[in-house]
Amino acid sequence: MDNPADHGDEARSEIDRKVEPARADTGTLGKAIAVLDIVASADEPMRFTDILALSDQPRGTLHRQLSNLVEEGLLSLGRDHSYSVGIRLLKFAARAWAGNQFRVIAEPHLRKLHDLTGETVHLGVLRGNEVIYLDKVESRQAVRMYSQIGNASPVYCTGVGKAGLSALPDAELQAVVASIRFRRFTDSTLVTPDALLREIEEIRASGNAYDREEHEPGIRCVAAPIYSADRSFVGGLSVTGPAYRISTDLLESWAVLVRDAARGIMDDMGARLGPRT
Amino acid sequence: MDNPADHGDEARSEIDRKVEPARADTGTLGKAIAVLDIVASADEPMRFTDILALSDQPRGTLHRQLSNLVEEGLLSLGRDHSYSVGIRLLKFAARAWAGNQFRVIAEPHLRKLHDLTGETVHLGVLRGNEVIYLDKVESRQAVRMYSQIGNASPVYCTGVGKAGLSALPDAELQAVVASIRFRRFTDSTLVTPDALLREIEEIRASGNAYDREEHEPGIRCVAAPIYSADRSFVGGLSVTGPAYRISTDLLESWAVLVRDAARGIMDDMGARLGPRT
DNA sequence: AAATTGTGTTCCGAATATTGGAACTTCAAT
DNA sequence: ATTGAAGTTCCAATATTCGGAACACAATTT
Numbered sequence: 212m213d214n215p216a217d218h219g220d221e222a223r224s225e226i227d228r229k230v231e232p233a234r235a236d237t238g239t240l241g242k243a244i245a246v247l248d249i250v251a252s253a254d255e256p257m258r259f260t261d262i263l264a265l266s267d268q269p270r271g272t273l274h275r276q277l278s279n280l281v282e283e284g285l286l287s288l289g290r291d292h293s294y295s296v297g298i299r300l301l302k303f304a305a306r307a308w309a310g311n312q313f314r315v316i317a318e319p320h321l322r323k324l325h326d327l328t329g330e331t332v333h334l335g336v337l338r339g340n341e342v343i344y345l346d347k348v349e350s351r352q353a354v355r356m357y358s359q360i361g362n363a364s365p366v367y368c369t370g371v372g373k374a375g376l377s378a379l380p381d382a383e384l385q386a387v388v389a390s391i392r393f394r395r396f397t398d399s400t401l402v403t404p405d406a407l408l409r410e411i412e413e414i415r416a417s418g419n420a421y422d423r424e425e426h427e428p429g430i431r432c433v434a435a436p437i438y439s440a441d442r443s444f445v446g447g448l449s450v451t452g453p454a455y456r457i458s459t460d461l462l463e464s465w466a467v468l469v470r471d472a473a474r475g476i477m478d479d480m481g482a483r484l485g486p487r488t
Numbered sequence: 489m490d491n492p493a494d495h496g497d498e499a500r501s502e503i504d505r506k507v508e509p510a511r512a513d514t515g516t517l518g519k520a521i522a523v524l525d526i527v528a529s530a531d532e533p534m535r536f537t538d539i540l541a542l543s544d545q546p547r548g549t550l551h552r553q554l555s556n557l558v559e560e561g562l563l564s565l566g567r568d569h570s571y572s573v574g575i576r577l578l579k580f581a582a583r584a585w586a587g588n589q590f591r592v593i594a595e596p597h598l599r600k601l602h603d604l605t606g607e608t609v610h611l612g613v614l615r616g617n618e619v620i621y622l623d624k625v626e627s628r629q630a631v632r633m634y635s636q637i638g639n640a641s642p643v644y645c646t647g648v649g650k651a652g653l654s655a656l657p658d659a660e661l662q663a664v665v666a667s668i669r670f671r672r673f674t675d676s677t678l679v680t681p682d683a684l685l686r687e688i689e690e691i692r693a694s695g696n697a698y699d700r701e702e703h704e705p706g707i708r709c710v711a712a713p714i715y716s717a718d719r720s721f722v723g724g725l726s727v728t729g730p731a732y733r734i735s736t737d738l739l740e741s742w743a744v745l746v747r748d749a750a751r752g753i754m755d756d757m758g759a760r761l762g763p764r765t
Numbered sequence: 766a767a768a769t770t771g772t773g774t775t776c777c778g779a780a781t782a783t784t785g786g787a788a789c790t791t792c793a794a795t
Numbered sequence: 796a797t798t799g800a801a802g803t804t805c806c807a808a809t810a811t812t813c814g815g816a817a818c819a820c821a822a823t824t825t
Contacts, residue, residue, distance in 0.1 A: 237556040238782060239516040239812070244560050251583045259773060269814045274774065276812095279514040283521050284615065285580075292773070296584035298613060302620055303562075304581030305638030306528045307573035336575060338561065343579055361582030515811065516783070536802060546785045551803065553783095569802070 242268070246276050247285055247296075256293035304361065313446070314345045317437075317476045321348045321448065324472045328450050328465055330457070333359065333432075335371040336446035337379075340391045342372040345446075367391055367407050368400050370422040370434030374447035376407075377414035378436035384411065399425045419466040420447070429454045433466050435473035439480065448473060519545070523553050524562055524573075533570035581638065590723070591622045594714075594753045598625045598725065601749045605727050605742055607734070610636065610709075612648040613723035614656075617668045619649040622723075644668055644684050645677050647699040647711030651724035653684075654691035655713035661688065676702045696743040697724070706731045710742050712750035716757065725750060 237244075249265050250257055259277070266273055277294060280286040284299030308314065317334050325332045331349040335342045341363040366372030366387065376384055393402040401407050414420045420434040434449035450465050514521075526542050527534055536554070543550055554571060557563040561576030585591065594611050602609045608626040612619045618640040643649030643664065653661055670679040678684045691697045697711040711726035727742050 237559045240520045240553075240556045241560060242812095243517045244562070247580065251580045256587070260771085270773085271775080271814055271816090272812075276517075278774095279517045282514045283518060285521070295587050295589075296580055298584055298588065298620055298622065299615060300577060300580045300584045301622070301638035302615075302618075302640045303524065303528045303573055303577045303638075305640075307575055307577045308638075310532070310572050311575065312572075338576060338579075341579075343575055345575065345578070361578035361585075363579045363582075519783095537800090547802085548785055548787090548804080549783075555803095 243276050247280055250294050251296050256295040258293050316479045320472045320475050327468055330450050330452040332450055333371060334448045337375040340366050340387050342366055342369055368396055368425040370420050370432040370449040371447040374420040374434040374436040375445045377411050378438040378445045380442055396426050397424055397428050399423050418470050431457050431462055433462050433469050435469040437473045437476050520553050524557055527563060527571050528573050533572040535570050593756045597749045597752050604745055607727050607729040609727055610648060611725045614652040617643050617664050619643055619646055645673055645702040647697050647709040647726040648724040650691060651697035651711040651713040652722045654688050655715040655722045657719055673703050674701055674705050676700055695747050708734050708739055710739050710746050712746040714750045714753050
């Protein structure tokens with residue numbers, strides 16, 4: 212989303228000396244959020260020293276940042292001095308979710324796609340080199356509600372992620388791919404930039420991305436990209452299911468349905484956003 | 489959660505000149521989050537001038553704060569210059585939810601209570617004069633997933649809210665009640681501090697709070713308080729249902745079930761947290 | 766029991782980011 | 796074209812953050 216080649220004014224010629232690529236200057240706030248992100252990215256509560264090791268701030272500074280975050284309810288401090296993400300963020304997120312126009316517009320299309328396939332449908336957007344899931348429609352709802360929503364997964368081994376990548380302008384695509392730290396989740400995971408870029412080409416040609424058990428063994432999906440006219444916004448949707456139930460042929464037969472849904476969402480977004488031009 | 493009479497050191501005798509009660513000093517971060525909160529509390533996207541009117545910051549300052557929030561992904565800026573809450577918060581919230589020990593511990597008890605009553609069960613915590621819902625178990629899950637979770641509702645007209653209030657130490661209770669701006673939602677809504685405090689007394693005596701169509705017409709609930717040993721943490725759980733299906737008698741017959749569930753959760757929390765002393 | 770190490774917290778001058786008024790730019794409407 | 800409203804940028808004054816070092820406190824070792 213951070214288009215590095217933006218703001219092409221001529222009035223600023225010498226400012227861009229710092230070639231340091233995607234480092235936005237958000238001052239004090241940015242540093243605080245970076246700390247928050249460290250805590251949020253951990254799988255379990257972290258203690259002060261753990262955070263100190265990951266953050267490159269001096270002790271005193273980090274301590275004040277953490278105190279402020281706790282005071283604001285963005286973090287919570289357990290009696291054993293462990294920090295975890297605060298529930299105040301739930302309030303913010305509930306608003307973000309309910310008010311998200313993209314999600315609202317997409318919802319009926321997700322339902323329809325679910326009705327047609329009977330399998331789980333996901334909606335997600337790109338954020339850096341992660342995909343964040345915005346919504347999910349599945350049959351056996353009973354289990355866990357939040358589950359996938361809000362989850363951040365890697366771009367390079369998820370259907371939605373690869374679909375999103377395929378919709379990026381080349382410059383951005385290169386930047387994102389360069390920022391990935393590949394990790395092998397299964398035997399099929401793509402673990403090199405080249406393999407990923409080659410697959411992006413295929414996706415651009417066919418209009419569909421596949422996840423062939425690349426993230427979780429036994430889980431397959433078909434996805435298609437969704438984007439705004441100027442590509443300032445990029446995401447995707449997918450149909451996911453267990454390999455034992457979904458043959459490769461069946462998966463491919465759904466490809467056109469997923470593309471149609473993506474097209475429908477983009478049309479609706481255009482109708483909603485277009486007139487405002 | 490902000491205990492005003494904390495940190496009773498003797499080393500600080502003259503610092504507390506500012507009697508300005510519950511104003512924490514979280515510096516730049518606090519101001520930024522206040523802006524975020526303004527946007528999050530609105531029902532629809534706000535434009536710059538709208539925010540300017542609610543924030544007491546000068547134009548230039550507010551503009552930078554908004555820009556930083558957007559840059560960090562906490563807000564998103566539409567092409568029509570409207571600000572809305574950013575999806576990056578979803579990632580944080582997903583972690584906050586999944587990692588919240590209280591919620592994890594409470595979950596089986598919520599399910600059991602749902603099985604016993606067949607109606608919707610809510611779990612929430614107090615934050616200031618709002619209650620934030622952490623979890624929900626309901627029968628017809630098919631509708632909307634996020635729905636209530638993360639929602640912030642007033643303390644004074646919800647079962648969980650009043651239950652929580654009843655568990656607060658008197659000093660805090662007074663402070664919270666004083667901060668409430670009462671609003672009439674239905675004919676039954678309590679709209680004065682006195683009426684509320686009187687009801688808190690009853691709740692303390694009986695161990696149960698009721699919402700008798702005080703927030704939404706046609707919706708009733710029974711709740712019970714949950715708190716940590718030192719009351720540093722206060723919340724509640726409730727069983728909610730439509731008035732046409734739930735007679736007052738039926739509601740009262742569930743009171744003991746709700747209390748039992750609350751007791752069970754507190755026991756489990758003690759077992760989990762106690763040994764760590 | 767005394768010493769030691771590991772963790773977390775507080776303090777304060779120096780460095781830096783924020784502030785806020787005013788000037789500047791768009792864009793829409795008259 | 797002209798006006799007005801809305802949004803954006805600029806820069807010196809100021810308040811905040813920074814970060815090293817000293818301080819508490821607890822757990823562990825000698």
